[in-house]
Amino acid sequence: MKKIKIKVPATVANLVCGFDILGMAVDAPYDIMEIQLLDRPEIIITHTDDFGLPEEPSKNVAGIVLLKIQEYLALKNGFKVAIHKNIKPGSGLGSSAASAAGAAFGANVLLGNILSKDEMIHYAMFGEELASGVRHADNIAPCIYGGITLVKSSAPIDIIPLNTPDLFVVAVHPQVEVKTSDARQILKKDILLKDAVKQWGNIAGLVAGIQNNDFNLIGRSLHDCIVEPVRSILIPQFDEIKAKSMELGALGGGISGSGPSIFMLAEKEETAKKIAESMKSIYDEIEIKSFVYLSKINPTGIQIIN
Amino acid sequence: MKKIKIKVPATVANLVCGFDILGMAVDAPYDIMEIQLLDRPEIIITHTDDFGLPEEPSKNVAGIVLLKIQEYLALKNGFKVAIHKNIKPGSGLGSSAASAAGAAFGANVLLGNILSKDEMIHYAMFGEELASGVRHADNIAPCIYGGITLVKSSAPIDIIPLNTPDLFVVAVHPQVEVKTSDARQILKKDILLKDAVKQWGNIAGLVAGIQNNDFNLIGRSLHDCIVEPVRSILIPQFDEIKAKSMELGALGGGISGSGPSIFMLAEKEETAKKIAESMKSIYDEIEIKSFVYLSKINPTGIQIIN
Numbered sequence A, B: 001m002k003k004i005k006i007k008v009p010a011t012v013a014n015l016v017c018g019f020d021i022l023g024m025a026v027d028a029p030y031d032i033m034e035i036q037l038l039d040r041p042e043i044i045i046t047h048t049d050d051f052g053l054p055e056e057p058s059k060n061v062a063g064i065v066l067l068k069i070q071e072y073l074a075l076k077n078g079f080k081v082a083i084h085k086n087i088k089p090g091s092g093l094g095s096s097a098a099s100a101a102g103a104a105f106g107a108n109v110l111l112g113n114i115l116s117k118d119e120m121i122h123y124a125m126f127g128e129e130l131a132s133g134v135r136h137a138d139n140i141a142p143c144i145y146g147g148i149t150l151v152k153s154s155a156p157i158d159i160i161p162l163n164t165p166d167l168f169v170v171a172v173h174p175q176v177e178v179k180t181s182d183a184r185q186i187l188k189k190d191i192l193l194k195d196a197v198k199q200w201g202n203i204a205g206l207v208a209g210i211q212n213n214d215f216n217l218i219g220r221s222l223h224d225c226i227v228e229p230v231r232s233i234l235i236p237q238f239d240e241i242k243a244k245s246m247e248l249g250a251l252g253g254g255i256s257g258s259g260p261s262i263f264m265l266a267e268k269e270e271t272a273k274k275i276a277e278s279m280k281s282i283y284d285e286i287e288i289k290s291f292v293y294l295s296k297i298n299p300t301g302i303q304i305i306n
Helices: A061-072 A095-110 A117-132 A140-145 A180-185 A193-212 A215-221 A228-234 A238-247 A269-285 B061-072 B095-110 B117-132 B140-145 B180-185 B193-212 B215-221 B228-234 B238-247 B269-285
Strands: A003-013 A022-038 A043-047 A078-084 A148-154 A157-161 A168-174 A190-192 A252-255 A262-266 A290-296 B003-013 B022-038 B043-047 B078-084 B148-154 B157-161 B168-174 B190-192 B252-255 B262-266 B290-296
Touching: A003 A095, A003 A140, A003 A168, A022 A095, A022 A140, A022 A168, A043 A061, A061 A078, A061 A095, A061 A117, A078 A095, A095 A117, A095 A140, A117 A140, A117 A157, A140 A148, A140 A157, A148 B193, A157 B193, A168 A269, A180 A228, A190 A193, A190 B193, A193 A215, A193 B148, A193 B157, A193 B190, A193 B193, A215 A252, A228 A238, A228 A252, A238 A252, A238 A262, A238 A269, A262 A269, A269 A290, B003 B095, B003 B140, B003 B168, B022 B095, B022 B140, B022 B168, B043 B061, B061 B078, B061 B095, B061 B117, B078 B095, B095 B117, B095 B140, B117 B140, B117 B157, B140 B148, B140 B157, B168 B269, B180 B228, B190 B193, B193 B215, B215 B252, B228 B238, B228 B252, B238 B252, B238 B262, B238 B269, B262 B269, B269 B290
Parallel strands: A043 A078, B043 B078
Antiparallel strands: A003 A022, A022 A078, A022 A148, A022 A290, A148 A157, A168 A262, A168 A290, A190 B190, A252 A262, B003 B022, B022 B078, B022 B148, B022 B290, B148 B157, B168 B262, B168 B290, B252 B262
């Protein structure tokens, strides 16, 4: 009986100025998935968490990915999957991407590593399409590759894995709902060329900073004059969280994905801990329940744990 | 008598997708400047070329830079400068930047290296302001630093020197006039967010490619969906030159600065030579006089030759 257990990392998409192109895997939170190869063409999904996600394969993010793999590879096998999700759906921390990427990764291992990373991404994007209506790779790419990835294009797939700077990541997930579709609709379709130029100066600086492990340059580049000013109004206390984190020594940070989670980068664990406490206490004060995750940038992506 | 002779490289600004932020120094063409420190506060500029540029210091690009240095440093010295310009004014190859950067660089050496590179850029931008009305560092930064530079911000000055990929550069300067002000006016003030996202994916890819010496990635990233489609209509045979160059094996290329020069990058000298011949013959055929320069990316910027 072929069976594996994998650990699938949460991911932070956009990375402030890198709207729709950059993403980063983090060590926490993460999902656990057990995937078994069946000798009959059945797909069985069970969730051992209590988020009430659909388990019918065609309606489940992992299920649809496995159905597509089964279909395109004309498999006679099926898969039985048990998902224990710790990455909360709707958190902006790549919950659907984790299920989708985990399914593609797990199936690939069980089938004898017949897929390239980009092929796994290709299949996993069907899960994102089911979850949000958009076949995007912003979260899937770092989940599969680890570290920080650039999605230069998702059709055709052109993913550039960047360096993994040795940095701490603090993410706070306030228990409020921000729908990805709302977060997308609120954006203006037109932007000023002069703002775009400022943005691409920051993106170029961020990529150079990541590649050179220049933490100061990473910090100087984490500015977003286009998306953050619009989307941050959907997230309670965004400005306060950010200002206080910067005061405590964060390199920079912003909205994770389309929110409501907020992430901050820090060089030292001590700084990261203070930021985590500050985030928690800001939400406690206004009685919004929140979860805070302190970890590092995850260098490997999905890993087999047995 | 303190006197130096320097070689000042031409520069290619924008680098296709890097509008207003990237620039690159090239080995050819280049200006020669002789700068002498005077023990009286006079500024004397002479041009040994025949472009008919003004020699009155306050109206000369090198002159204004030296006047500003003299003023801000409260110098009792003056400078005598002889400029032999090979970089044609109005070519889009950083002619004014060369005079401005050369003046700042030369003065600095003669004054005992009291200025940082960014201070030289600060002074040299007064020359660009005189030439085009805009205090920009797109050409000055690579002229001073060499290689490829990112101007993350020009006020305050934040320049990131990037790698110098070992590539050949072919630039063709057709003898037509494209005014920088026209080239700027023709641009739309608003752009689509989705085009901006495509553009910053390419910029991120280009910077990663430059930093990793990944020539294929550099080539895949040299696309501009915003500025080139608009500005290229001002340059005769732009599409033909580009298409033919790509066919001959160019990695990519586009408008140099705001034109009319066009540049192409190539991995091999053989390919670069074919591109150079093709450019020349396309302009010969329609009886537009052109100059073609084949060289490499210049790694050092301005150099003292004695």
